[in-house]
Structure formats: C-alpha cells, structure tokens
Amino acid sequence: MKKTFLLITLAALAIGAGYFWWQGRNTEGRTGQTPMNMPALEVAALKLEPRSISLKRQLPGRISAYRLSQVRPQVDGIITERLFEEGGDIEKGQQLYQIDDARYKAALNSAKADLSSARASVKSVKAKTARYADLVKIDAVSRQEYDDVRAQLDQANAAIAVAAAAVDVATVNLDYTKVYAPISGRISRSFVTEGALVTANQSQNLATITQLNPVYVDMQQSGEEALQLRSLMADKETVPVSIHLEEDGEKGLSYHGQLKFSEVTIDETTGSITLRALVDNPDGILLPGLFARAELDLGQVDVLLVPQRAATRTAEGGLDVWVVNSDNKAQKRSIVARQAYQDGWVVDSGLKAGDLVIVEGYQKLSPDMQVNPVAWNKGGLAPMPSENNKNPLTNNTQGAKE
Numbered sequence: 001m002k003k004t005f006l007l008i009t010l011a012a013l014a015i016g017a018g019y020f021w022w023q024g025r026n027t028e029g030r031t032g033q034t035p036m037n038m039p040a041l042e043v044a045a046l047k048l049e050p051r052s053i054s055l056k057r058q059l060p061g062r063i064s065a066y067r068l069s070q071v072r073p074q075v076d077g078i079i080t081e082r083l084f085e086e087g088g089d090i091e092k093g094q095q096l097y098q099i100d101d102a103r104y105k106a107a108l109n110s111a112k113a114d115l116s117s118a119r120a121s122v123k124s125v126k127a128k129t130a131r132y133a134d135l136v137k138i139d140a141v142s143r144q145e146y147d148d149v150r151a152q153l154d155q156a157n158a159a160i161a162v163a164a165a166a167v168d169v170a171t172v173n174l175d176y177t178k179v180y181a182p183i184s185g186r187i188s189r190s191f192v193t194e195g196a197l198v199t200a201n202q203s204q205n206l207a208t209i210t211q212l213n214p215v216y217v218d219m220q221q222s223g224e225e226a227l228q229l230r231s232l233m234a235d236k237e238t239v240p241v242s243i244h245l246e247e248d249g250e251k252g253l254s255y256h257g258q259l260k261f262s263e264v265t266i267d268e269t270t271g272s273i274t275l276r277a278l279v280d281n282p283d284g285i286l287l288p289g290l291f292a293r294a295e296l297d298l299g300q301v302d303v304l305l306v307p308q309r310a311a312t313r314t315a316e317g318g319l320d321v322w323v324v325n326s327d328n329k330a331q332k333r334s335i336v337a338r339q340a341y342q343d344g345w346v347v348d349s350g351l352k353a354g355d356l357v358i359v360e361g362y363q364k365l366s367p368d369m370q371v372n373p374v375a376w377n378k379g380g381l382a383p384m385p386s387e388n389n390k391n392p393l394t395n396n397t398q399g400a401k402e
Contacts, residue, residue, distance in 0.1 A: 041369065043361035044376035045324055046310070050302045050353055053341055057229065059219040059275070061243065061294035063286045066214050066278070069183045070205035071096060073198040075104065075176040082190055090209065092184045097206060099198065101177035108170035115163035122156040129153050185211035186284065212284045214257065217243060219275040219294050221262075229275075229296075230262075240297040241277040243286065255279050255286060259296065304351055305344040306335065310359040319345065322358040322365055324373045330358065330365045 077099035084096050129149045135141040181187070188208040192198060198206070221229060239259040257279030277294065279286065286292070311319045319335050335350030351357065358365070359376045 040328065040372040041361065041364065042372045042374060043322075043324075043330075043358045043365075045356045045358050045373035046307065046376045048304050048306070048351060048353055048355045048357060051305050052300050052302050053305070053346075055298040055301045055303070055341070055346070057296045057298060057339065059221055059294050059296065061217040061219040061277075061292050063288050063290040063292060064216045064218055065210045065212070065288045066216055067183050067185065067209075067211035068288075069181075069185075069209045071179060071181070071187075071207045071209060072205050073097075073099065073176075073179060073202065074200050075099060075173050076199045077101070077104075077177060077197070079192055079194050079196045079198060082194060084187055084190075084207075086187065086189045088187060090181045090184065090187050092181055094181045095178050096181055096187070097179035097192075099177040099179065101174055104170065104174040104177055108167065108174050111163065111166040111170040115160065115167050118156065118159040118163040122153070122160055125149070125153045125156045179206065181209060183209055183211055185209045210288060212287070213281045214278050215281045215286050215288070216260075217241065217257070217277045217279050217292065217294050219277070220272045221275055222272050229298075241279060242295045242297070243279055243292045244295065245285070245292060253285060255281060303338075303341075304347040304353065305341060306337075306347050306351065306357055307344050307359050308340065309343075310357050310362075311335070311337075311345060321351070322362040323351070324356040324358060324371055328371055328373065329368045330362070330371050332367060 079097055080100050081098040082096070083098065084090055084094070090096070129152075186209070188210070190207050191204060192206050241257050241259050243255040243257075245253045245255075257277050259275060259277045262273055262275045306321060311321050314320055314334070319337055320332055321335055322330050323333055325331055333350050335345070336348045337345035338348045339346050356373055358371070358373070361371075365371070
C-alpha cells in the first residue's frame with residue numbers, strides 16, 4: 001500500500017516537472033526574441049537636399065524721425081504773432097513767429113547813420129590828404145603833418161568798416177525777429193503764445209518740426225545673430241526692408257525701404273546691436289515712437305530645410321530629430337536651427353545634405369532600432385498605424401498602408 005502511494009507520488013512529481021519544463025521552454029521561445037528578430041518599424045523619411053529659398057528675417061522695430069528740429073528764438077523780444085496752424089505741414093523757410101522788431105529797426109537805423117557819418121568823415125580826410133600831398137612837395141607843410149593826415153584817413157576807413165559791420169549785425173538781428181522753419185515737415189503745437197517774452201538763450205523751444213517722409217526704423221538684433229546676419233549680407237549691395245502694420249489682428253499696411261547701416265558696437269547692457277533702415281512714408285502713417293514689425297529680405301540662399309513636425313523640443317529648449325543611418329537604424333541627433341521658414345526649420349548644424357530624416361513614425365523609436373524607411377512628402381505617407389488605426393500625429397483615423 002505504501003509502495004503504491006509512493007509510486008503514485010513520484011509519477012505525479014515527474015508529470016508536474018515535465019509540464020513546467022515544457023511551459024518554460026515554450027515561454028522562452030515566445031519572449032526570447034531579440035530586437036534583431038523583430039520586424040522593422042516602418043517610418044516615413046525625407047532625404048535632405050539643399051533648397052533655394054527667399055530668406056527673410058523679422059525683427060522688432062521702432063520708428064524714429066528722419067529729421068527733427070526744435071524751433072528756437074535767436075534774439076530777445078515779445079512774440080507778437082504766430083503764423084502757422086498747429087499740427088499742420090509746413091515748408092522750409094516759412095515764417096512761423098514774429099518777434100517785436102521796434103528796437104531792432106531802431107538799432108539798424110542807428111548803425112546806418114553811423115556808417116553815413118563815417119563815410120562823410122573819410123571824404124573830408126581824403127580831401128585834406130590830397131591838399132597835404134601837394135603842399136609837402138613844395139615844403140609848405142612838414143612831412144610829419146602829412147603822415148598824420150594819412151593816419152587820420154586810415155582811421156576813417158577803419159571806422160567805415162566797423163560801421164558797416166554794425167549795419168550787418170543790426171540787419172541780421174532784425175531778420176531774426178522773423179522766426180523761420182529750418183526744415184520741411186509737420187509742426188507740433190506751439191509752446192508759447194502771443195505776448196510771451198522769449199530770449200536767445202532760453203531752454204524752452206517754441207515748437208518742434210518733424211520730417212515724416214522718409215522715416216528711420218531702428219531694429220534690435222542680438223549680437224550672436226547679428227554675426228550671422230552680417231555674413232548673409234556680405235555680398236549684397238542693398239537689403240530691402242518692409243514694415244508691416246496689423247489692423248484688427250490682420251495684415252494691414254506695408255511700407256518699403258532699405259537697410260542703411262548697423263552700429264559697430266554691441267550694447268553691453270542688452271547684448272544687442274542696432275540696425276537702421278530708411279523707409280518711405282508718403283502718407284505719414286508711420287509716426288516716431290511707433291513699434292512695428294520689420295522684415296529684412298536677404299534674397300535667395302541655399303539651405304537645408306527640415307519639416308517642423310520631424311523635430312522635438314528638448315527640456316533645454318533645443319531641437320532633436322531622428323535620422324536613418326546606412327544600416328537602416330534610427331539615431332537621434334541634436335540640431336541648431338537658424339529660423340523657421342514656412343513649415344520647416346532652416347538648419348545651421350547637426351545635419352548635412354543626403355541625411356535621411358524621419359518625419360513620421362518616430363514616437364516609438366529607440367536608439368539603434370531597425371527601421372524600414374519609406375519616402376515622405378507633404379501629401380502625407382502615413383506612419384504605421386497605431387492602436388485602433390489612429391495616426392498619433394493627427395489623431396485622425398487612417399487605414400493601414402498596403
């Protein structure tokens with residue numbers, strides 16, 4: 001009886017051991033596949049080739065006046081009349097103010113009288129000199145007396161020069177009582193009224209004239225990006241610049257001009273450099289102090305473009321892409337993008353012409369995973385469908401690729 005029980009127990013143990021051995025072997029056969037034995041993941045990839053694009057750079061800009069003149073008095077006096085419309089357009093040489101000119105007219109008349117007196121004195125001394133010249137020949141007067149008369153003539157001539165200069169000064173001062181516009185443009189409000197006393201050395205200007213056509217656009221560019229910008233502009237004689245104004249969130253008016261120069265030093269506090277463009281402003285819409293978006297047209301350049309959908313942001317703010325190497329294995333690379341262009345990134349470094357960049361299907365990739373690249377285009381070769389046949393990029397239901 002005991003022997004029979006022992007035989008049954010041993011048989012049961014043998015059967016159990018055999019079952020677990022068979023189960024473990026079967027499991028190993030299912031789970032022991034290496035990645036090399038797994039089917040390659042199908043991905044949509046793009047072969048990079050140089051592409052000629054119209055490269056543009058957008059920068060924040062601020063409008064400043066082409067010319068700005070502060071109208072100031074050059075003589076003392078009372079303002080008797082204002083001769084312009086505040087906020088209107090004026091022309092160079094137009095009279096703006098009239099200062100009381102009574103005492104300046106009197107000063108001019110006095111200077112003219114002194115000049116007439118000096119001229120009369122010269123006439124008298126000339127006649128005396130002529131007589132003494134005849135008398136000295138016959139020794140009727142001494143040589144010393146003749147020399148004294150000639151000295152009087154020289155002094156009289158000098159007095160004429162002084163009187164003539166005084167007339168010129170008086171004439172200029174009288175003309176300064178009429179305050180003229182030094183430039184053409186749009187004038188501000190008047191800071192003084194009729195009856196106000198003004199002086200030649202006062203700090204307060206009478207008004208301000210601003211020339212609004214053309215205008216300057218001052219743009220700020222970081223020092224590092226300015227080096228790239230300089231290299232792009234090195235072989236260009238002119239760089240077109242456009243100013244765009246938005247109205248109600250939509251693109252509105254545009255103004256065009258050219259880049260004139262850039263500063264030669266970088267601001268130590270901001271680390272930026274100033275670029276200045278000259279832009280036509282025929283309707284006077286662009287006013288000094290206005291912020292605007294400036295666009296620099298750098299012309300046609302050959303670049304490498306990577307679709308934005310192929311790149312992912314890193315925690316540090318960089319860009320990563322997946323590429324397919326010669327063994328059809330996926331590898332991650334970090335790239336540096338100069339700027340965005342349409343729906344792509346303009347790549348500065350990290351990729352070269354001929355690289356195969358994975359655009360769709362990279363979500364499930366790991367380094368050195370075997371992939372099966374297929375051609376991608378904007379028409380959309382879809383990646384391998386995920387669960388429920390949904391494209392993980394668009395969340396749209398798509399059928400499996402044949």
